[in-house]
Amino acid sequence: xxxxxxxxxxxxxxxxxxxxxxxxxxxxxGFDLILTARSKERAEITRKQIExxxxxxxxxxxxxxxxxxxxxxxxxxxxxxxxxxxDVLLNNAGLHAFKxxxxxxxxxxxxxxxxxxxxVLTQILKPSLQNSKQARxxxxxxxxxxxxxxxxxxxxxxxxTSFTARGSSPIYGKTKLLNIMFSAxxxxxxxxxxxxxxxxxxxxxxxxxxxxxxFAPVLERLLKVLRLGDPRRGTNIITxxxxxxxxxKKTGGYFxxxxxxxxxxxxxxxxxxxxxxxxxxxxxxxxxKGFL
Numbered sequence: 508x509x510x511x512x513x514x515x516x517x518x519x520x521x522x523x524x525x526x527x528x529x530x531x532x533x534x535x536x537g538f539d540l541i542l543t544a545r546s547k548e549r550a551e552i553t554r555k556q557i558e559x560x561x562x563x564x565x566x567x568x569x570x571x572x573x574x575x576x577x578x579x580x581x582x583x584x585x586x587x588x589x590x591x592x593x594d595v596l597l598n599n600a601g602l603h604a605f606k607x608x609x610x611x612x613x614x615x616x617x618x619x620x621x622x623x624x625x626x627v628l629t630q631i632l633k634p635s636l637q638n639s640k641q642a643r644x645x646x647x648x649x650x651x652x653x654x655x656x657x658x659x660x661x662x663x664x665x666x667x668t669s670f671t672a673r674g675s676s677p678i679y680g681k682t683k684l685l686n687i688m689f690s691a692x693x694x695x696x697x698x699x700x701x702x703x704x705x706x707x708x709x710x711x712x713x714x715x716x717x718x719x720x721x722f723a724p725v726l727e728r729l730l731k732v733l734r735l736g737d738p739r740r741g742t743n744i745i746t747x748x749x750x751x752x753x754x755x756k757k758t759g760g761y762f763x764x765x766x767x768x769x770x771x772x773x774x775x776x777x778x779x780x781x782x783x784x785x786x787x788x789x790x791x792x793x794x795x796k797g798f799l
Contacts, residue, residue: 515539516749517586517593517632519573519625520600522549525647525709527556528742529597529749534561536750541567541590543582543600573600573624574610576798583631593635595749598625598646598686603679605672612796615667617675621682623664626689626789627798633697640701641755644693645748648686648706648761653773655680660781661788685785687761687772692782694759703758705748709741710764740764 516533520526521542530540534557544550550568557564567589571582586593601621608616614623629644636642656677659666663681670678690706697704744764748754754762763770775781793799 513537513539514594515541515590515592516595516597517541517543517590518597518599519543519628522546522553524599525741525745526597526599527553529599529745531557531560532742532746533749534564534566537563538595539565539567541569541586541593543569543571543573545570545572573620574608574616576610576612576614576619576623576627576793576796579624579627580631580798583628587632587635590635592638593632594639594642596629596632596636596642596644597745597749598629598644599745600624601647601682603675605675607667607669609667613667614665614796615678617678617682618664618666618685621679622685622689623789623793625686627793629693636702637700642702643749643755644690644702644704645745646686646690646704646706647709647745648690649680649683650708650710650770651676651680652684652687652776653680655684655773658684658775658781660784661792664788664792684773684776687776688782688785689789690761691759691777691779692786695779696786698758703755705754705757705759706761707744707748708761708763708770709744 516538518526518530518540521530522544530542530553534540540557547570554566557566569582569585571578573579602617604617610616610619625646636644654676658681687706690704694704741764744762744767747767748762761770761772762768771777790799
């Protein structure tokens with residue numbers, strides 16, 4: 508009897524939105540689920556939902572706040588200590604904050620959660636990913652990156668200037684541009700290690716839509732009635748990047764919801780020199796904070 512190779516997947520931000528939906532889908536497909544969460548209460552709700560759809564799924568939660576690099580480092584080290592082999596890392600956790608907040612390390616919250624946290628976690632999990640021999644790193648980006656304003660490096664990585672709800676959109680877009688650039692640079696740096704690295708645009712999804720807006724629940728219900736922003740489309744492209752053989756052979760790409768085809772990133776997203784500069788600036792920033 509041939510044994511089916513059991514694979515495991517780390518999913519950040521797994522208790523809501525696309526992360527939760529992908530966890531449900533991969534649980535049904537037989538993956539062992541290594542999930543991160545801030546809230547134990549929401550984690551237990553997610554666990555029950557997964558168990559209803561995939562009773563045999565192995566589910567392991569790790570708790571931390573991704574607005575704290577210290578917490579991200581702790582969670583990453585806890586995961587590597589328990590899992591010497593990781594087949595897939597899905598960097599999904601993110602937020603669109605409508606008011607400015609500064610993290611415990613004195614950094615801007617959106618930049619930290621959406622970009623620095625996955626950067627740090629991915630580096631920490633590198634040995635476990637290498638041990639898979641055929642691992643995948645999948646980063647959730649967005650076409651919101653096209654509305655990023657002007658990218659300034661290294662200033663944007665530590666800019667804690669106040670902003671309005673309207674002014675939050677370019678900052679959110681910038682974090683997604685950084686995800687695309689990080690994916691391309693990481694793919695080059697990890698070439699030959701047996702790890703593919705790709706980013707994706709999940710499209711417009713109503714899940715977790717602007718959770719800081721008071722009218723978000725009403726808007727979410729309306730969009731569902733109108734059949735707009737179906738999260739299954741975003742779930743599908745993420746799942747394809749994780750399980751389809753064709754994407755194991757591709758690395759450094761940015762792929763679109765629906766078609767699964769490559770997207771040309773907005774400038775300077777595809778600029779190799781800027782991608783390299785972003786990496787160097789990120790290392791300098793994190794080293795200065797004592798995390799490298």
